[in-house]
Amino acid sequence: MRQIKEVIRQMIPITEKELETFVSFCEKKRHKKKEIISSSYTRTSHTLFVNRGMLRFFLIDLKGKEHTTHFSMENEFTGDYSSLLSNKPSIYTIQALEDIELVSIPLAAIQWGYENIKFGDRLGRLIAESYFLFMDHRISDNYVKSTKERYEMITRIYPDIHNRAPQHMIASYLGITPVHLSRLKRKR
């Protein structure tokens, strides 16, 4: 639990005792490359932190077409926060793109943290704010950024992504065809 502790310490002032109790609720999980970590139509009872590896979120649209909506990498909090907050079934499937090690953080740990960690709500606020910022850019960038700019942005946020994720998933994330994506990569 070294990594998650370090990331939390960077976000809020926290005592070792608070941190130890918090991580005692959590569990390490390993998944093989391509394995489904959680499926759509199920309720989410935990959030995740990535120790090692990369994952993606995808959903299936009304026409049955798959869309990659999100990637997560090392040292990120991730998971279907929307399903967790609303206690509704998830519409996303989460899949390992590499052999992956996660920390599974149950809702009970989060709730314990809000009540018992002095800056627990601050940690939750900072994570919610970063999720919000990500989503807001996902929406507005489609209007105000060119495909080239969005390609450069994903390359900056996830420097390794072109070696770690299949090209058709990156293309799906950007809402372009794989052919368009290879053209952008060649131009670079």
Place this chain on the structure above:
Amino acid sequence: MRQIKEVIRQMIPITEKELETFVSFCEKKRHKKKEIISSSYTRTSHTLFVNRGMLRFFLIDLKGKEHTTHFSMENEFTGDYSSLLSNKPSIYTIQALEDIELVSIPLAAIQWGYENIKFGDRLGRLIAESYFLFMDHRISDNYVKSTKERYEMITRIYPDIHNRAPQHMIASYLGITPVHLSRLKRKR
């Protein structure tokens, strides 16, 4: 400041003294119907709460086309939270759709609240979470909900919207033509 106090009291336990000091930073603002409340390309130094009236957010895409991305009504916290959090110029313009009364909450009040209101971070967390949920649905609903379902959802969230906002803005929000929107309304 009665309304904003009442909404905050419903969200967190708060003393009258905390609440009074918080609202003493805030300012009431009035705008006439159609007036621009804040423009894109400016930095945001405050967030808003709606006392009375309705507003919309819009942005201009790369081709110069206007898109309504968001509406806000009475008793809602609103504003360009993204620009405020990231300290970057806003890409949204906020416009009054009716004569409107707002509470302007400066960043200094928010920061004071995080440091001095016992559950200030919790209030921030709950607001950030509700913003996040809204954005997450904005993205995923486009894939997994039909236009009819999204029309019914906006009608449920904002029961009065069809009398209060021009139809072409509602159509823009839903990403459909005004003709398609009137067809949906007739079918209802």
